[in-house]
Amino acid sequence: MKVFKQVIAVFIFSAVIALIVNAVNPKGVPLILEKNIYKQDTTSKSNVGDFINDPYDTTTKPSQFFGGKKNKQGFIEPENISSVLAKQLYDRKALFIDARTKLEYDTLHIKDAVNISYMDFYPKSTAERVDVMKKFGKSGIIIVYCNGGTCEVSIDLAYEIAKLGYNNVSIYKGGITEWKTLGHPVETNMK
Amino acid sequence: MENSGSPGRNQYEMKNLLYNKYFQLALRFIIGATFIYASVAKLFHPAEFAKAILRYDMLPVFIVNIQAVIMPWLEFFIGLLLILGIFKKGTSLLASISLVVFLIALTSASVRGLDISCGCFSLEETSSKGDILFRIIQDIFMLLGTVIIYLFSGKPKTDGTNPPAEQV
Numbered sequence: 351m352k353v354f355k356q357v358i359a360v361f362i363f364s365a366v367i368a369l370i371v372n373a374v375n376p377k378g379v380p381l382i383l384e385k386n387i388y389k390q391d392t393t394s395k396s397n398v399g400d401f402i403n404d405p406y407d408t409t410t411k412p413s414q415f416f417g418g419k420k421n422k423q424g425f426i427e428p429e430n431i432s433s434v435l436a437k438q439l440y441d442r443k444a445l446f447i448d449a450r451t452k453l454e455y456d457t458l459h460i461k462d463a464v465n466i467s468y469m470d471f472y473p474k475s476t477a478e479r480v481d482v483m484k485k486f487g488k489s490g491i492i493i494v495y496c497n498g499g500t501c502e503v504s505i506d507l508a509y510e511i512a513k514l515g516y517n518n519v520s521i522y523k524g525g526i527t528e529w530k531t532l533g534h535p536v537e538t539n540m541k
Numbered sequence: 542m543e544n545s546g547s548p549g550r551n552q553y554e555m556k557n558l559l560y561n562k563y564f565q566l567a568l569r570f571i572i573g574a575t576f577i578y579a580s581v582a583k584l585f586h587p588a589e590f591a592k593a594i595l596r597y598d599m600l601p602v603f604i605v606n607i608q609a610v611i612m613p614w615l616e617f618f619i620g621l622l623l624i625l626g627i628f629k630k631g632t633s634l635l636a637s638i639s640l641v642v643f644l645i646a647l648t649s650a651s652v653r654g655l656d657i658s659c660g661c662f663s664l665e666e667t668s669s670k671g672d673i674l675f676r677i678i679q680d681i682f683m684l685l686g687t688v689i690i691y692l693f694s695g696k697p698k699t700d701g702t703n704p705p706a707e708q709v
Contacts, residue, residue: 356631357638360618368614372587379587381607500592 405445405490428508449507461535468503498525576620583613593660633690
């Protein structure tokens with residue numbers, strides 16, 4: 351019984367200190383995580399058939415590629431995709447968006463990817479965001495990526511785009527690093 | 542000394558070693574220091590630790606952050622109290638429970654073939670599956686240590702069959 355009390359005491363003491371430190375720590379985190387933004391490859395799709403996607407086709411199509419349901423906030427959450435699926439979608443002309451800064455994009459990016467830097471996109475108003483995205487169809491397949499590893503701008507940008515009503519947004523977490531390692535097409539704007 | 546070498550005598554000497562206060566101190570210090578060392582990288586970086594936990598893909602998402610906040614401090618105080626020798630029984634029990642939990646997580650990750658880093662001591666992602674196996678073995682040894690502290694800290698019990706333990 352005494353041991354049990356000691357266990358409870360140490361646990362409660364540690365928890366109290368932990369919560370206080372987390373509250374004052376500038377790097378503290380919300381205690382309840384609402385969505386798993388770090389989850390690996392949430393889509394089970396591995397073969398995408400032989401369609402050709404046109405990201406610039408702005409007519410709305412009934413079916414959604416990833417079949418996602420709208421969440422409580424009214425948008426379809428982006429899914430994480432593997433390098434295999436990313437390459438298949440790349441071959442079918444899916445739109446790749448590089449969420450990194452222009453300098454990083456210019457240095458090296460996935461061939462034909464467009465650059466929408468999250469750093470620039472985030473401060474924009476909703477109207478400005480809609481304007482940036484209006485040339486892309488809402489039913490088109492959009493894949494957002496960044497460096498890979500722990501970079502998060504791809505996740506953040508993907509969610510912001512999905513909130514604008516884009517139905518087929520996904521995140522390629524492997525990013526440019528994995529893409530390049532696999533020997534898939536890349537390009538640079540540096541001379 | 543005529544008993545020397547007999548099973549009873551060996552058992553008695555073994556028990557004596559386990560109860561030996563210097564042995565206990567060394568054990569507490571090694572395990573305590575390991576716990577503190579493991580906690581340091583995580584104490585002020587809950588987000589990175591949360592990612593490490595999420596990579597195990599074991600817990601419901603909403604629990605992960607609160608675990609990432611509390612776990613490092615729990616490890617830290619377990620380590621500190623073990624070294625200081627305060628609440629030896631309670632702390633070693635808590636340490637054993639934590640180590641069992643880590644062991645389950647590590648084994649499960651290993652069995653499922655997850656290619657993840659341990660997240661035990663550093664939050665770097667760059668470690669290999671070999672790392673997980675090594676951590677499992679390390680965890681088992683530490684668990685053995687905390688169980689010894691739990692069972693043999695304090696005064697030895699005499700059961701009448703063995704000579705009373707010599708005090709060092």
